[in-house]
Amino acid sequence: MAKRQRFARASPDATRAYTLQPVRSKVARLGVALAWTVVAAASGATVAVWALVPKGPAHCPATSPDALHAELADAQLKLEQERAARAALQKSADSAQATVAKLEADLVFLRSQRGGTR
Secondary structure, eight states: OOOOOOOOOOOGGGGSOOOOOOSSOHHHHHHHHHHHHHHHHHHHHHHHHHHHSOOOOOOOOOSOHHHHHHHHHHHHHHHHHHHHHHHHHHHHHHHHHHHHHHHHHHHHHHHHHHHHTO
16 A cells, blocks of 8 residues: 655644743743842942951051061071072082083093094
8 A cells, every 4th residue: 555645734823923932920020030030139238348348457566666676687597698698509500510610521522532443
């Protein structure tokens, strides 16, 4: 048996205008909108209160001037020690660089001497 192929035909109902129908009721949609409005208002109020709360006093050290002077002297001593350590390291690096340059010169000389005896 041969099956008949059906072709799409425009039905008389196809000419009607269709509109989308909401899935939720109006009460549910208004409830969700009201909930979001309450959340937005509460968060805005929270931010406003947080911004307007007076901040604590400026942080000032509660130590005496003598303690601050001693701390400053200690920091200056540590800075001088670091400078001395850096200077010693630089002097050592310069010495090592001079030694390397001397050894390279000796190597070039020795290679030139060896090349002539072949």
